[in-house]
Amino acid sequence: MSLPLHVRVAEILRAQIADGTLPVGSALPSESALCATHQASRGTVRAALAALRNEGLIAGGRGRPPVVRDTAVVQSFETFMSFTAWAHDIGRTPGQRTIEIARRGASAIAAVSLEIEEGTPVVDVLRMRTLDGVPAMIERSSFIEPVGRLLFDFDSDSGSIYAYLTGQGVDLHEGRHTIDAVAATDVDAAHLDIDPGSPLLRERRRAVDHSGKPLEYADDRYRPDRVAFTIDNTHPAANGAAPDIRIVKEIS
């Protein structure tokens, strides 16, 4: 499959950073040089640089070429919080179908995570997410009511809830993601086109604001034949260098 040019340009720059062609501390070529090298438009080059900046690989760049700041890609905050942003980042087309959006009392599990009483009103969203049109994940989110109520003015079939909420000024500052495995329920199975009881890769997420107040509890279940997580790590040098670790969510 042919990837968009900005994804390929970003891949080439990542490889040059990783192999030392562009060492830490060095400046990247100018935007116009990158346009010429990759036969790309300025918009394409800027999209590639934005991806690297998000990943923490480069910094600076207001009016001058950005500088390499790290050799290890870590998946950006946004692409770890947003299925839509992640899919775009890897050059795939995300999609979604809303199965249900409901204001109801918090479940026991959501209540613990959101630090509210069980039964306190929350907004629950259940969506099936696709990659290039193929079912990949079942997403269940519970938002505290003041945040979730914003979703009744949003077409949740249209794209990223994360982008919409942050655009509305919701302070989704920090996420804790817990990864385990779970058997598909009948609902999961029907929407993901698998047998009930099949193993699913589950990512539960608790998102809090700057003050540590919980805003969202989510339970995302991926078809493991479609999405996996990878972690690369390297032995620290004998001189006590920091451990080098890189984590990404990727297509299986």
Place this chain on the structure above:
Amino acid sequence: MSLPLHVRVAEILRAQIADGTLPVGSALPSESALCATHQASRGTVRAALAALRNEGLIAGGRGRPPVVRDTAVVQSFETFMSFTAWAHDIGRTPGQRTIEIARRGASAIAAVSLEIEEGTPVVDVLRMRTLDGVPAMIERSSFIEPVGRLLFDFDSDSGSIYAYLTGQGVDLHEGRHTIDAVAATDVDAAHLDIDPGSPLLRERRRAVDHSGKPLEYADDRYRPDRVAFTIDNTHPAANGAAPDIRIVKEIS
């Protein structure tokens, strides 16, 4: 459950680093000050400092107090490569029972990962791993023959294969870990005391040496009610700070 003192001392120091009581660049209190504060022996304090050093939180310290170098813990290379080291790091007692160790032709999957022809001799190890005596994981490793043959001189019921091999000079330099979910086979189920078909959290690992040559392909299957992976991430500051990410394997 009461954790060993060195684990608790490390936890307290991590919290002080995380909350800024010990900011990046500052020196830690001296070993004797730490001994007095925590009513701990010098060995205990040194074990706690070794854990923080492994995690990349502190650096230096030859003859003077170490300095805080980062606020984000990443799980150390060693504890990500070795179940034994990981269990010790979190204050649990690891155990193992070897089910099989065999020299045989590489499976198709191992062969691809090890970059050898299918059927080329490898050494396969199948072990059941326990935490505090309770079955937690089924470990399947395939080593290239020159590495795996060292294991016929090792009592694989006695502890860490990783520690043994690195002690023998094997250059396990870099690991790629792929995390997904898989249904328990009859063998998995029997040893982990669950029903066949139950979802397991799987971590596949490919370990290579400095030159990139594959040495080991592993398939570790965890009971998700016993072990999960967590990833913490924080929104980068508007000034373009590096994304802050922390990944750990932990008790469910």
